[in-house]
Amino acid sequence: MRDVWSWTPLVLAGVLWCCSLATALHAQVTSSGQEGEKKRLVVRTNGAPIPFATVLNTSTGQAMAADAQGVVMFPAWSPTDTLRVQSLGYEELTVVPGTSPLSTLELQPAMFAIEEVVVASNALTGTAMSNMGVSQVAKLTTRAPVLTTETTGDLLEGSGQVHLQMSQQGGVSPVLRGFEANRVLLVVDGVRMNNAIYRAGHVQNAGTVDPFAIQRTDVIMGPSSVLYGSDALGGVVHFMTQAPRFSYGGTEVKGKVLTQGNTANGGWAGHAEVALRAPRWGSVTQVSHRHFGDLRMGSWRAHGDSTWGLVTHLVERRAGRDVLVENAAPEIQAPTGYSQWDLQQRMRLRLREGFVDVNVQHSTTTDVPRFDVYNDRVGTLPKWAEWRYGPQERTMLAVTHQKAFSGGWVWTSLGSLQDVEESRIKRRFAQDVRITQLENVRVWGWTSVLKGRIREWRLEGGLDGQWNRVASSATGTDIVTGAQGLAQTRYADAGSSMNTWGAFASAQRNVGSHEFRGGLRYSHAAVLASFVDTTWMTLPDPEVNQQKGALTASGSWTGPISPHWQAVTSVASGF
Structure with missing residues (x-):
């Protein structure tokens, strides 16, 4: 009898284990059956996919993450289940019981969303000017968060x-392939920023x-002189601002306010x-102030040099004299x-087979100190007591007209007027x-x-021209004493002008994978x-009267040389 009771715990444990195993197998079979029934869901916002969004069934506890295209194959759910869809920077979406079956989950951006600006390298631009004649050696896209910019x-x-050359806090001079200043073309919304006073030195x-x-910002590496002229010998930086959009019905109003602070310089910014x-029709009005x-x-x-870079002394004006004083910080x-203040107004009107876009921009700054020259010395004394850029102002008016024709042809014309001081x-x-020099x-x-x-x-062909008056x-x-006299100007004192025009054409064809x-x-x-x-x-x-002309050309081939390698050959001339 004692032997029977000694086996009883083992028998009971075996029975419980078998029951547990049977339950687990049943659950696994049931789960496998449910996994076979999945529904394709797409998580997006304003038509754009939201990668890696999370979908949760609160009734069953099942959760899955979307892929990079915002697609998730989610197990089928019953009409009594509740779904929650979440993604950082977007408001949570709740799908309540009784909701009709759906395949698209639309999320709305949260007010605290960290916005991003796409910076693409060697990407084709979608405006009046493109780089269709330039081979795309690489296409690299980076998203820069606005709140940290x-x-x-x-x-x-x-x-x-x-790469940027920044000799002072207000310096923003892009360097592409070792080229800078008037060898890098700056474009904003299809309008060339380069003008007659862009010099070989740093430009801000x-x-x-x-x-x-x-x-969005497109960065085109390489000699793009064929479609852009000599300004693009090093490359092109194309800034594209937010374009107005049309609604599908009725009038929509959207607003946004953004603030920013920085402890490194005690600066702040506001944008509305x-x-x-x-x-x-559509309209976008924007205003920003940055300090x-x-x-x-x-x-x-x-x-190991604890004093390197320290600003030990400052120049002050005391009793009508320049003196060096010790810097307490x-x-x-x-x-x-x-x-700096920035204002922009864009309006777009829809036509029968195209649109008209009116773009007005204005930017102005206070004086911008040039900090690097304060390191210059004449003996033991500083060379400069004052050195700063005066208020830099830029006003632009641009009108774009785009019209589509039969056969897929599109004609785009852009006229612009810029005033720069x-x-x-x-x-x-x-x-x-x-000394004050004004341009x-x-x-x-x-x-x-x-x-x-x-x-x-x-195929692509066109004409472009610029007329500069300085x-x-x-x-x-x-x-x-306040007395004023003449000083040497930086450019011709009786006025100067620079006029440029060009005609270009390009062609592209794919032959298989080439x-x-x-x-x-x-x-x-x-x-x-x-x-x-x-x-x-x-x-x-x-x-002074100088006139020059030049004919430039480019050609390229791109094709695979193995399943894992691709070759690019490009030949281009510039001037």
């Missing part, structure tokens, strides 16, 4: 595709574009926009702070005369492009300048 320079540098004009208004959408305080440098120096780079203000240490540039621009297909060929002046002001491209461009440039004051410089002829 202070300037357009931060957008470009954050992409990892562009990219900073006049509002980073909060940018929707209102978008109106109607079936036949940058003096920049604070870090205290950690791995090289040497880790503060002073002066580097400035402020720049100045330099500088005074040497221990001197009383402050006003007015630029008229026009581009007309026709695109289409003829059988297997994709007024340059300079004054020397005695800061003690792609062939080719293009031609003829460019002509004329420079006229008149010098009157010969106090600082005497020329053999005070009237």
Whole structure:
């Protein structure tokens, strides 16, 4: 009897284990049966997929994540189940019991969403000008979060595709393939920013574009002279701001307010926009204000020199004299702070077979100190007491007309007018005369492009031109007496102009997995300048008249050489 009772616990344990195994097998079979019934769901917002969104069945506890295209194969659910759809930056969606079957789950962006701007390298642009004649060696796309972006320079540098030259906090000069300044073409919404006073040295004009208004930035690496001219010898940086959209019915109103703070420079920014959408018209109004305080440098120096880079002394004006005073906060780079306002208004009207887009932009800054020159020395004393860029203003009006024809042909014309004002203000240490050099540039621009297909060929051809007028002046002001006199101008004091125009054509064809491209461009440039004051410089002829023309071409082939390798061959000329 004692032996029987000794086996009883083992028998009971065996029975319980068998029951558990049977239950588990039944659950597994049931689960396998349910897994066989799945429904394809697409999670998106405004037609765009939301990658890696989470779908949860609160009744069964089943949860799955969508793929990079926003698609999730979710186990079928009963009419009494509740689904919850979540993704960072979007409002949670709840599908309550009784909801009719659906295949698309639409999420709305949350008010605190961290927006992103796409920065694409070697991507085809979808505006009046493209790089169809340039081989795409690589296409790299980076998303830069707007909330951590202070300037357009931060957008470009954050992409990892562009190197920036920043000699001061307000400096935003892109470098592509070692080329900079007037060898890199800056474009905003299809309008060339490069003008007659873009020099071989650093240019800061990219900073006049509002980073909060940018929707996408295309960076085209390589000599793009065939379709853009000599300004694009190093490459192209194309900023595209938010375009107005149409509604499917009725009028829609959307608004957004964004604020930003930065502890490194004590800066802050505010941005507000209102978008109106109607079936036949759309409008986007945006305003931004950014304030940058003096920049604070870090205290950690791995090289061991604890004093490297410290600003130990500042120049102050006391009792009518320049004096050096000790900087109580040497880790503060002073002066580097400035402020900037950006305004933009875009309106688009829908036509029967196209649209008309009106784009108005205005940007203005306070004085922007040039911090790097304060390191210059004459003996033991600083070379400069003052050196800053005056308020930099850019106003642009652009009108785009696009019309579609039968056969897939599209004609796009863009006319623009830009007014740019720049100045330099500088005074040497221990001197009383402050030199102010002022430049006003007015630029008229026009581009007309026709695109289409003829059988297997994709064709593009067009004309473009720019007409620049430059007024340059300079004054020397005695800061003690207020007396003013003449000073040397940076450009021709009696006025100058630069006119450029070009005609281009390109073709592209795919043969199997091979792609062939080719293009031609003829460019002509004329420079006229008149010098009157010969106090600082005497020329053999005070009237300058130069005209040059050039024919450039490019060709490329792209094709696979193995299942895992692709070859690109490109030949291009520039001037």
